[in-house]
Amino acid sequence: MSDTKDTIVALATPAGSGGLAIVRVSGTEALSIASRLFRGARLTASESHRAHHGWILDADGRDVDEVLALVLRAPRSYTGEDTVEISCHGSPHVVDEIVAATVQAGARLAEPGEFTRRAFLNGKLDLCQAEAVADLIAAHTRASHRAALEQLRGRLSDRLRDVRDALVALLADVEASIDFVEEGIEFFGRDVARRRGMEASEHIDALLATADEGVLLRSGIRVSLAGAPNVGKSSLFNRIVQSPRSIVTEHAGTTRDVVGETLRLGGILMALEDTAGLRDVGGDPIEEIGIERSRQSHRDADLVIHVIDATSFGASAGVGGNGRVVALNKVDLLVDEMRERVMESEDAARTFLAAGGIEVPDAAAVCAVSAATGAGVDALLDALVRAVQTSRLTLQQDALVAINQRHREALVRAQSALDQFACDVEHEEPPEILAADLRGAVVTLGEISGEAVTEEILDSIFSRFCIGK
C-alpha cells in the first residue's frame, strides 16, 4: 500500500471530456506545493473554499495555463485532507504539463482510486460509498457506471440505514422490556413486533431484488461457448479475445477445464468461457470431469454461443437453452458463393442450417464466421452486445441500486435472521430470544456500513423512554 503521508496529484475529471479539466492536489503539502507553481494570490494563506484566479508556471517559470485554484482545507474536502483543485483548460497537453509541474514541485502521481481511498480512510465516505467508488474505478464500463454512481450518491447506504434504523428501534423496544422491568412499563407488543419485523424484511427483499443485476454488473455477464468437439470453439475464443474491440482484463483457467477471460465489450463486462466439447466420452475420467464442468458452465451462463461447424453438421447438438447467438463456423471452407451468401444475410445462414436439419429459435441470432480468418467476428461481437442489451440483463433506466456480492450476502444473512425472528415471535419465544435474532440482523446490516450496536440501542432507549428511579 502506498503512503498517505505523501501529497498526491491527478486529473480529477474524466480524460478528454471537453472544455475544462480539474487537476486535484491533495495531502498535507498540497497548499505549499500548489503555491510554488501558482502565480496569483498566496494559496498557503487562503481561507478554505476560496477560489483564486492566476497562472500555472512550469519548472522554468513559463506560463502553462490560466487557471482557477480552489483551496479546500482539511477536513472540508473530498479526501478530508488539504486540497487544491486547479481548473484548467481541458486539452490533454495542458493537463499533462500541470500534473508534471506539480510532481516537479514535490507531489506524487495518485494511484487509481487513491483520492477515494483517502476519503474513506478519513471518514468522508462510508464503506458502501467507498465500495461503489472502487467498483466504479475497477469497472469503468458504461452500464456499470450508472449503477455505481447511484450507489455513490448514497442511495444504497440510505436504504440500508433506513432498514437498520428501523430494526435498531425495534430492538431497543425489546431490550427496554428486558432491562427496565422495574419501571413497570410494558414496552413491547408482539403484534407490533411482528409487523415491524415484516416491514424490514420487505425492504430487504426489495434491495435483494436488485442484487442479481448488481452482481451481474460487477462480475460481468457470463458468456459460454458450446458445441461439439472440433467445431472451433477454442479457435473462436482466441479470436474474440484477441479482437482489438474486446479489451481483455483478466486470465484464468486450464486446458481441459473451463478457460475464461473477462473482456469489456460495448460498455459491458463479459466473462467469456471456453469449454470442453459436449460428447459422450468412454471412460476418460479427466475428460468426464471436464465435460461436467462445461455443462455447469452452460447452466450458469447468462448467454451461450452455440458453435456449429459449417462443414459437418453431423456432430452438432440441438440449439436450445439460454442460447441466443449461433456461430456458424469455418465458413472459409465453404465454396465462395455459399460463403458470401451466409455471411451477407442472416436468413441465408438460417436456411443453410435448416437444410442441415438444425432449427434455430427466432430469438437467437445467427452469425456466419471463420475463426481461422477472423471473418464475421465483428458481426458476432455486435450480436453479442445486442443480445445482452435486449435481455433482462440490461440495467433498467430506473434501476434502484446495484449491490455487490458482499452486500448481497449480508442482506441474505439479515433476511434469515429476520425469518428466525418472525418464527420466534410466532412461537411466543421470550424477548431475549427475539433480541438475539434482531441483534443478528442489525449487526449484519451494520457490517455493510460498519457501525457498532450496543450504545446505539441504549441511546435509542434513553431518548424515547423515561427510564430511571
Next chain:
Amino acid sequence: MQYDVVVVGAGHAGCEAALAPARMGLRTAVLTLRRDRIAYMPCNPAIGGLGKGHLVREIDALGGQMARAIDAAGIQFRMLNRSKGPAVWSPRAQADKALYSRVMRQVLEQQENLDIVEASATDLIVEPRPGGGQRVCAVRTSDGAEIATRAVVLTTGTFLRGLMHMGRDQLRGGRSGEPATAALSDTLRRLGFELGRLKTGTPPRLLRDSIAFERFDEQPGDDPPRPFSHTTEKLEIEQVSCWLAETTPEVHALIRDNLHRAPMYNGQIGGTGPRYCPSIEDKVVRFAERERHHLFLEPEGRTSPEIYVNGLSTSLPRDVQRDVVRRIPGLEEAVIARYGYAVEYDFVPSGQVCDTLETRLVEGLFLAGQINGTSGYEEAAAQGLVAGINAAARRLDLPPLVLQRAEAYVGVLVDDLVRLTLEEPYRMFTSRAEFRLSLRIDNADDRLMPYAERYGLLRGEMRRVRDRNRKQLARLQELLRVRVGAADVAALAKRTGASVASGPLPVDKLLRTPGIRARHVSTVVPEMRQAHPEVLRKLEVQVRYSGYIRRQERQVEAARRLEERRLPHDIRYPEIFGLSTEAAQKLERMRPRTLGQASRIDGVRAADVSLLLVHLERHRRSQTRAVP
C-alpha cells in the same frame, strides 16, 4: 508499616479488593475514613436488579463477598423478569443498610491477613521503575504515616473533590456526613492522570410514620425467596414490602416552576449525570408529555425509621423538595428525614487503566469502582474483586484475571471501561452483553468457579457446591434420554395443562414442552428428585436454550479469533498508514491488547480493523523473513 497490598477505601469496591488478596495469603491493609461506614450504601437500599444481579452472582462464583452479605442482610428478595427466559432472570433484594454494613465489616474484621486502618490517604509515593515509567512504593496517610507497598488499589468512590449540591447550597464532601478528598485528586494529576467530572444524585428519605401506606399498592417479596449466593442453602426470614406511588401533573408543574433553582438547570453543576437514573427535574423536562412517573417507597432497613423514595432523586432546594413530596398523593403529611442532594466528583476517564484495572502510568496502581466512571454498588464490587485479584496475582506471579465478554458480565464491564468513552456514569444492563443467552445466573458457577480455583478463592462450601452441581448435572444429562411411559406422559399433560403428544416420550422432549418444568417431570422420573432444585433448574435452562446457544457459539468463536490476535505492545498507531485520525488517537490512548478490543473502541471502524489486520500481517511476514 509494610503490606503486600493496600486498598484505599472500604466501599463496595474496596471491601472486595481487600478481601481477595488477604484470602490469597497476602498481607493486606484497607484504609477507610470511617470504620462505621464500611460497605455503606449512600443511595438506594437494594442490591441486584437487571444485569447487576448477574454481576453479584458472578462475584460470588469468583469467590467475592457481596452475594453472601446481601443474603445475610436482605429483607426482601425478588427474582425480576420471571415471565421471560432464564437468561434475563435477575435477583434483586432490599437491604437493611445498617445490617449490610455491619455484616461486611465483621467479615473484614475477621479476615486473616487483613488490617483495617481508619485513616485518610493523602498521597501516593512512586519511584522510577527499572526499565522506564514509574511504580508505586508507598501510601501516605493524613497522620503522616507512610505505608510501604508495591500494590495499591484506589477505590475512593465519589470522594475525589466531591461537591454536594442542594439548591443553592454547596458543600464539600464525598457524601452526606463525610469529608471529600482533594489531596488524592492532586496526586493523580501530578502523576500524569487526566481527570473528568461526573455527577449523581439521591432522593429524599421520609419518616416511615408520616406516610399513609394504605393508599399505595404493596409490592411483597417472592415466596419462597431465592438467595444470591451459590452457598446459601435457604433464606429463612420474614420479608418486608415496598410500595408503589406516583407523581401527578401538579407535582410536575411545581417542579417546572422551580427549575431556575435547580443546580442542574441553572448551570451550577458541570458534571454529567446518568440518563438511566435521571433526577425528577430531568424527567419532567425531558419527558414533558408524561403525566405521571412511578415512585417506589423502599424501607432503609427492617427497623429503620426512614423510607427511601426511589424515583425522586433531586437536588432542588429544601423548601421545593418539601412541597413536591407533599403534593404526592399519600404523602401529604410526609416528613422529610433527610433531603435529596446531588454530588459531583472527579473520575479517571477510560483509557488510563488496562484490562487488569492496573493503570498504564503507574505500575502497581489499580483503580476500581466509581473512580473508573461507573455507578452502582455491584459494578463497584465487581471491579474491586478484579483489581484485588490482579493486585495479588502480580505479587504472586500468577497470570492476571482478564475475563472475556463471552464469559462473564464482569468481562463485559471491564472491557467496556477500558474502551468506551464515558459521557455519563456507567451502569450494567443485560443488553450490554452480546452473549447474554450464555451469561446466566444459573451457570455462573460453571463459568467462573474455575477462576476462583486458580486464585485459591474457591473456599470450603463453594467447592462442595461446585462438586455436587457437577456430579448431579452429569447424572441428569444422562437421564434426558430416559423414556417416560405413555400413562405418565398423559398424567403430566393433565396436571400441567400442557399439550403433549400421546405415547412414551424422552425426558429431553418433555422438558422442551412449554408449560412443563423439570420439577413436574421429576415426579415421574424418581431419580431426578435426588438432584438439588438449583441443578434441576440448570438442566431445564440448558435444554430449553440449547438451540439458541449453538447458534450463538459461532459468534463466540468469531469473537474469540479476533481476541486471539494480539497487538504488539510497541505498536505506534499514528504511524500506521491509512488509519483515520480519530482511530489512531483512540488506539494510541487506549492501547488495546487484542484486535478484538481494538474493534470495540468507539471511533474505530471496520476499515480501521482491516488496516490493523493488514499491518499485523505485514509485521508478521517481515519478522518471518528476517529469520534466515
